[in-house]
Amino acid sequence: RLMQVRWSRYNPSYLEPEVNKEFYQKPLEELTEEEREQMELKAVRPIKAAPPSLSSSVFSDPMISKFTNMMMRDGNKVLARSLMTQTLEAIKRKQLEKYHKAPETEKETIECNPYVIFHQALKNCQPIIGLSNITKGGKTYQVPVPLKDNRKRFLAMKWLITECRENKHRRTLMPEKLSQELLLAFKNEGPVIKRKHALHKMAEANRAYAHFRW
Amino acid sequence: LRLIYTTTAVQRKNVGASGPEKYTEAFIKKQIEEFNLGKRHLANMMGEDPETFTQEDIDRAIAYLFPSGLFDGHARPMMKHPREIFPEQRKIQWGEDGRPFHFLFYTGKQSYYSLMHETYEKLLNVEKHQDQLIAQDLPLQKEKRNLAGSRWLTKIELEEMLLEKLSDDDYSRFIQLLQKLTDLPCSDIEEKYIQKFSKELPVQMQKVVIEPLQYDEQGVAFSTGEGRRKTARATAVVYDNGTGKMTVNGKDILHYFPVLQDREQLLFPFQFLGRIGKHDAVCTVSGGGRSAQAGAIRLACAKALRSFVTEKEVEFMRQAGLLTVDPRVKERKKPGQEGARRKFTWKKR
Secondary structure (H helix, E strand, O other): OOOOOOOOOOOOOOEOOOOOHHHHHOOHHHOOHHHHHHHHHHHHOOEOOOOOOOOOOOOOOHHHHHHHHHHOOOOOHHHHHHHHHHHHHHHHHHHHHHHHHOOHHHHHOOOOOHHHHHHHHHHHHOOOEEEEEEEEOOEEEEEEEEOOHHHHHHHHHHHHHHHHHHOOOOOOOHHHHHHHHHHHHHOOOOHHHHHHHHHHHHHHHHHHHHHHOO | OOOOOOOHHHHHHHOOOOOOOOOOHHHHHHHHHHHHHHHHHHHHHHOOOOOOOOHHHHHHHHHHHOOOOOOOHHHOOOOOOHHHHOOOOOOOOEOOOOOEOOOOHHHOOHHHHHHHHHHHHHHHHHHHHHHHHHHOOOOOOOOOOOHHHEEEOOHHHHHHHHOOOOOHHHHHHHHHHHHHHHHOOOHHHHHHHHHOOEEEOOOOOOOOOOOOOEEOOOOOEEEEEEEEEOOEEEEEEEEOOOOOOEEEOOEEHHHHOOOHHHHHHHHHHHHHHOOOOOOEEEEEEEOOOHHHHHHHHHHHHHHHHHHHOOHHHHHHHHHOOOOOOOOOOOOOOOOOEOOOOOEOOOOOO
16 A cells, blocks of 8 residues: 555654574575575665664563463553563462473473463464454354464453453463463363363354355 | 745646636746746845756745744745646647547546556567567566565655546556556566656665764763653663663662563563673653553663664664664543543433
């Protein structure tokens, strides 16, 4: 699109910054055609400033920052970030307990890296197909519709957070609840996975309306 | 001299067919003659050579003879070539019998539609040429135009070219058609036509001068940088041969920034270049909040580090977004709303 719908303080010609260090250390021959064009474009166009949540250090993960932002309430990033770190710590502790109790044969199958568990759990929670309300002839139908990547990730994170906030005992703290949910999702069990399957079943049930999708 | 002056703002709006022609050709010719005469008189008055009297000299002379304290530059007395003052207008589009000259006159946007027809003709030409090459089994030319160095004309520029008002939709359709034309492999034939509608972008970032390193009493190299973010202003002095210590307003960063995110931001430029333990930094910062001060110091450090590092790495830093000033500031509150975006609670009655 050429005309802007929303406005931002940046001129539309500004490009997104690329923070990854390895990207700049790659020699020229390994790049594909598209990447070469991108590089040429970047050499001529101005680039936006990197936001405060983005950093080139090993510890910053875009998925984790997105999740932290979604957990944040009233702009309290400090609290959200500390809850996130406590959750990852709790996951690590639980996995280490299991590791030390398990017999020799099973020790290799137990995953101890909390980042790997987080990413796998999110992947397991992502729905493949969603429902959208389409009005045709006065009536609104729930039509099964394929979802975009961003939407899938958003739904997975949203379900995890709402599940932890609402359906648990009031006195338990968020890191504990979240770590439990993430471990269950990692093994493909738990209420979030059930919700995903329920959505898939609804989509399968409304299969007849699939042709309504414009 | 009876010259009518209009401001550029009014000119912008009146471009195009906004009514019958206000100034006839003869009138504008007379204005040009009077302008040239006046230029020679002015040169005589100022004691300069009338043949080599440029527009800058005219501006200086007028500013000297008619000093004005008005703030608005456009309201001050000026003497410019009539072509710049009177906007270009379309001549009368029909003859004496009332019959219009152009065959698309009754569409309302004759120049726009004729332009679209022309461009589409060129497209068909290119496709025909392509088919001929395929029929003769010759390879298609694959020289790609450098997209990075040029941009299309903006809507306002196109309006000025056509002397006609365009809507956003019309403009985007035209640009899509041009894009389609350039994307075809044999579009080199119509290169001249396409160049009429594209402009060269100035090559970025070559104007920034990197300051050389300075040396203090013990011979340690250092360099300064300034940064800002929202309302925070920071200055950083980065010393060479250091141990990685950073001081802000006299305090250590561990005391000044208890939050991990801010410290991550401070170390970002150093970590990106791989020089974490090699530099010392002494910074001063004022204004803004916690995160704004961290962002300001980050920019200041990145600017200071430019002097220590090769040009390629400076380019990498720019592409990582470390050297741009973040233009996002707090949006103002508007009247009739509670905040910048939030509206008052809507009550039905």
